[in-house]
Amino acid sequence: MRLTRRHFLTAAAAGLAEAGLGFRDLARAAEKISANEKIVVAHVGVGGMGAGHVSWFADFPEVETAAVCDVDSTHADKALAQLKEIRPDTKAVIESDFRRLLERPDIDVITYATPDHWHALNAILAFQAGKHVYGEKPLSYDMIEGQAMLKACRRYDRVFQLGTQIHAGDNYHRVAELVKSGILGTVHTVRLWRVGGDMAVQFAPDSDPPPTLDWDMWLGPAPKRPYNRCICPFTFRYYWDYSGGVFADFWCHIADLAFWALDLGAPRTVSASGSDPLDHMVTTPSFMDAEFEFPSLKMYWHSRRPDIRGADDRDPGIQFVGTRGELVASYDSRVIYIDGRECADIPEVPVTLPRSPGHQRNFLDCVKSGAEPESNMAYASRMTLPMHMATIAYRLGRKLTWDAQRGEFVGDETANRMRHRPYRAPWHLPGQEAC
Amino acid sequence: MRRWLIVALILWPLTSAVASAQPNGFVPLFNGRNLDGWVVAGSPEGFAVVNGRMHSDGGKGGQWIHTASQYANFVLRLEWMLSRVGNSGIFIRNDPTGAGFEVQLLAPWTPHRDDLHCTGSIYGHVPANPRPDETPLRWRRAEITAAYKRVTVKIDGVVCADADYDQVPTMKDMPLAGYIGMQDSHTGAGEWVEFRTIEIKDLDQDPGFVAQGLASTDPAVRRVAYDAAVRLGPPMAATLLNLIGRGDAPTRHAAQAALERVVANASAPGASQEASAVRRDLLDRLCASGDNGAPDRACAAQMIGLIGQADARTAGVLMNALLEDGAVSAAALEAMQRIPGHAMTVALIEALSQVRVSHQPALLLALGARRDDRALAALGDMARTRGGQVRLAAVRALGLLGSAKATPILREVGAGAPQRVKKEAADALISLLDAPGLNDAARSAALDAARELAVTQAPKAAATMPPLPAR
Numbered sequence: 001m002r003l004t005r006r007h008f009l010t011a012a013a014a015g016l017a018e019a020g021l022g023f024r025d026l027a028r029a030a031e032k033i034s035a036n037e038k039i040v041v042a043h044v045g046v047g048g049m050g051a052g053h054v055s056w057f058a059d060f061p062e063v064e065t066a067a068v069c070d071v072d073s074t075h076a077d078k079a080l081a082q083l084k085e086i087r088p089d090t091k092a093v094i095e096s097d098f099r100r101l102l103e104r105p106d107i108d109v110i111t112y113a114t115p116d117h118w119h120a121l122n123a124i125l126a127f128q129a130g131k132h133v134y135g136e137k138p139l140s141y142d143m144i145e146g147q148a149m150l151k152a153c154r155r156y157d158r159v160f161q162l163g164t165q166i167h168a169g170d171n172y173h174r175v176a177e178l179v180k181s182g183i184l185g186t187v188h189t190v191r192l193w194r195v196g197g198d199m200a201v202q203f204a205p206d207s208d209p210p211p212t213l214d215w216d217m218w219l220g221p222a223p224k225r226p227y228n229r230c231i232c233p234f235t236f237r238y239y240w241d242y243s244g245g246v247f248a249d250f251w252c253h254i255a256d257l258a259f260w261a262l263d264l265g266a267p268r269t270v271s272a273s274g275s276d277p278l279d280h281m282v283t284t285p286s287f288m289d290a291e292f293e294f295p296s297l298k299m300y301w302h303s304r305r306p307d308i309r310g311a312d313d314r315d316p317g318i319q320f321v322g323t324r325g326e327l328v329a330s331y332d333s334r335v336i337y338i339d340g341r342e343c344a345d346i347p348e349v350p351v352t353l354p355r356s357p358g359h360q361r362n363f364l365d366c367v368k369s370g371a372e373p374e375s376n377m378a379y380a381s382r383m384t385l386p387m388h389m390a391t392i393a394y395r396l397g398r399k400l401t402w403d404a405q406r407g408e409f410v411g412d413e414t415a416n417r418m419r420h421r422p423y424r425a426p427w428h429l430p431g432q433e434a435c
Numbered sequence: 436m437r438r439w440l441i442v443a444l445i446l447w448p449l450t451s452a453v454a455s456a457q458p459n460g461f462v463p464l465f466n467g468r469n470l471d472g473w474v475v476a477g478s479p480e481g482f483a484v485v486n487g488r489m490h491s492d493g494g495k496g497g498q499w500i501h502t503a504s505q506y507a508n509f510v511l512r513l514e515w516m517l518s519r520v521g522n523s524g525i526f527i528r529n530d531p532t533g534a535g536f537e538v539q540l541l542a543p544w545t546p547h548r549d550d551l552h553c554t555g556s557i558y559g560h561v562p563a564n565p566r567p568d569e570t571p572l573r574w575r576r577a578e579i580t581a582a583y584k585r586v587t588v589k590i591d592g593v594v595c596a597d598a599d600y601d602q603v604p605t606m607k608d609m610p611l612a613g614y615i616g617m618q619d620s621h622t623g624a625g626e627w628v629e630f631r632t633i634e635i636k637d638l639d640q641d642p643g644f645v646a647q648g649l650a651s652t653d654p655a656v657r658r659v660a661y662d663a664a665v666r667l668g669p670p671m672a673a674t675l676l677n678l679i680g681r682g683d684a685p686t687r688h689a690a691q692a693a694l695e696r697v698v699a700n701a702s703a704p705g706a707s708q709e710a711s712a713v714r715r716d717l718l719d720r721l722c723a724s725g726d727n728g729a730p731d732r733a734c735a736a737q738m739i740g741l742i743g744q745a746d747a748r749t750a751g752v753l754m755n756a757l758l759e760d761g762a763v764s765a766a767a768l769e770a771m772q773r774i775p776g777h778a779m780t781v782a783l784i785e786a787l788s789q790v791r792v793s794h795q796p797a798l799l800l801a802l803g804a805r806r807d808d809r810a811l812a813a814l815g816d817m818a819r820t821r822g823g824q825v826r827l828a829a830v831r832a833l834g835l836l837g838s839a840k841a842t843p844i845l846r847e848v849g850a851g852a853p854q855r856v857k858k859e860a861a862d863a864l865i866s867l868l869d870a871p872g873l874n875d876a877a878r879s880a881a882l883d884a885a886r887e888l889a890v891t892q893a894p895k896a897a898a899t900m901p902p903l904p905a906r
Contacts, residue, residue: 424765
């Protein structure tokens with residue numbers, strides 16, 4: 001019998017557990033967490049969005065917070081104080097290196113809100129240690145990382161939720177329902193936008209890092225460079241070395257609707273243009289427009305508000321254009337134009353998508369049931385791929401053609417080299433060998 | 436014979452363009468035969484070629500004629516002649532709607548025009564001083580130099596306007612680039628203007644001039660220079676590297692952004708000539724002896740990673756850089772990891788025996804991730820004979836290699852080794868399970884070997900990552 005890949009992996013995992021290879025948590029995966037059992041959670045990167053993670057999860061009665069972890073002790077101290085307000089008797093500890101969390105067999109779930117260049121290592125090492133993962137967006141810093149994350153998630157059979165919490169809202173569900181119902185006819189054009197991008201970060205000299213920050217660990221797999229307060233904290237997003245600017249910040253939120261409602265695969269081509277920032281220290285574009293050719297439609301990204309009806313103050317926004325009508329939506333509003341008639345809803349379209357109990361709730365439910373969460377790894381990597389394609393097209397300034405079968409650009413060696421930035425040793429990307 | 440003809444035909448457009456540039460760097464803008472390279476904004480009858488001259492009759496609605504391309508910084512020379520009460524002008528840095536500067540060309544007429552609106556003035560912005568002779572029906576010479584924010588007008592060899600945008604309030608926000616053009620005969624029917632020997636020296640073709648702009652403290656000037664640098668392409672690469680090595684922060688930043696664009700454009704499929712030119716400059720820079728940490732050399736190494744060829748010279752230069760310390764070494768290793776092919780594998784293996792022990796794990800992991808069987812012997816040797824982090828890295832690299840041939844080595848190294856090595860070898864064997872191209876028999880062998888190395892201890896995440904800090 002020729003083993004299918006899935007058979008083989010299952011057999012392999014079972015074999016490993018049976019062989020006592022130390023994958024205790026893999027074995028543990030077999031025994032599901034029962035509905036009334038507590039879930040032990042630890043948080044990595046708890047400044048900024050990570051502070052939100054701490055409160056959200058502490059608000060669930062079955063969650064026990066085991067640790068807050070940050071390379072900056074100021075963030076960790078604050079997060080613990082915040083946790084104590086919700087859970088005065090918490091036994092949570094502070095850690096500075098997230099790998100300490102992975103050594104603890106009592107921890108079921110890792111959440112992270114680290115800079116993008118850390119996401120792949122956070123997730124893959126957690127999967128390897130048998131943890132389920134709730135990870136912030138964007139999914140990955142580069143394309144190969146995204147593929148390695150998907151492989152690891154499957155191999156270790158873990159639950160992963162991308163932190164696109166807008167996905168859970170009723171408006172997104174209704175928009176997906178309306179578009180899926182076919183009221184717009186055949187959708188041939190999708191426009192996405194997020195206004196802005198020109199980040200006025202003044203040039204500042206490099207300096208010693210604050211005494212509370214482990215700068216080398218913050219950099220992790222990214223190239224070594226001296227500390228600069230205009231990079232960390234907060235503004236790392238606007239440097240290519242750590243992220244992809246406003247575009248990468250917002251892509252997954254608003255593109256989510258298109259991928260969900262239209263069940264899109266990979267684009268065939270991508271091109272992008274814009275303006276490099278010269279007057280400020282940042283390196284990601286002041287503005288960026290991109291164009292994608294999917295087999296069935298064209299998709300556009302704008303960083304200026306498009307001149308279309310319904311765009312109004314919707315930002316970020318999305319427009320679906322079909323043969324019979326248009327729909328424009330934001331996170332929490334929508335407008336529909338059918339035969340010139342403007343409305344906010346079509347009552348004849350029934351509710352077909354079960355509503356989310358909330359993005360984090362959905363994740364915890366899936367940790368218990370083993371079901372796929374709403375922004376699961378396969379979906380997240382499919383919807384993030386065009387984002388990586390567009391940043392490469394922008395940086396190269398040319399149109400690129402994508403071969404989805406081979407997972408590479410057609411006839412463009414440099415574009416293919418840009419699918420991954422090698423890690424700074426001794427960090428390396430586990431699972432890279434399989435991509 | 437035929438082959439030479441083909442070569443000659445391919446080279447012809449290039450050589451003819453070069454031949455038309457005079458030794459002083461000026462290129463004719465007007466060929467004296469037709470209006471190729473020019474666009475008439477108004478009615479086409481407004482401009483014509485008469486006796487080798489560009490001629491405009493009044494009352495025909497020509498509005499203005501402008502170059503097909505835009506210019507930012509240049510020296511423009513031309514000769515003009517006006518009819519008895521003619522009125523025309525030379526536009527620079529204009530947008531298609533006509534916003535920009537006009538250097539006035541005027542015959543003396545009544546009512547008298549003041550110095551702010553006479554020949555040689557920058558119309559409405561800067562008066563002519565001294566005021567040139569305006570006697571009509573004679574050929575006169577104009578020379579306009581536009582260099583970033585400074586505009587200088589010479590009429591018949593005499594400077595009569597010399598202005599800096601920042602010193603003239605009305606010029607403050609005027610554009611720094613745009614079309615060059617001439618106004619039609621602006622008085623009524625019967626009056627005319629003619630132009631001849633129109634030629635230009637494009638200052639943005641000079642890397643040194645562009646570098647001055649990038650080094651400016653004025654953001655608007657830096658932007659124009661950045662655009663020029665990107666347009667200039669490969670001839671700009673070495674100059675940009677100089678700025679990256681020596682400039683202040685905004686200059687380095689702009690130069691780096693421009694260099695990334697130059698490299699990106701040269702890396703386009705079909706731009707092989709540009710790619711060779713850029714590669715040569717990048718490699719030369721990386722070879723040049725200098726401060727180890729010099730940002731220009733680190734940047735050159737990084738760019739080689741994107742555009743460098745998988746040949747012996749590139750591999751050799753990167754290897755030498757790898758053997759240095761600091762940013763240059765790190766960037767060279769990154770580049771070697773990005774470039775596929777055996778030459779780079781061989782160079783990494785050679786470097787392995789020359790770098791300090793603390794550097795070896797990085798090279799081993801880089802070798803493993805290349806998935807090139809040529810590294811098998813070197814990795815196996817290190818895994819067998821070394822200790823500590825080097826051994827662990829060699830073991831992990833054998834797993835990254837994704838080759839069935841790694842299985843017996845990992846089994847051998849793991850057997851009888853301390854727990855930490857055994858665990859690493861088991862992990863490496865498991866990572867082989869996902870490697871593409873391995874058949875079921877090879878996977879089973881890897882799994883069996885992993886079983887043999889069964890460890891009882893709880894897994895420590897990724898032993899080859901940086902050691903965990905002590906409590």
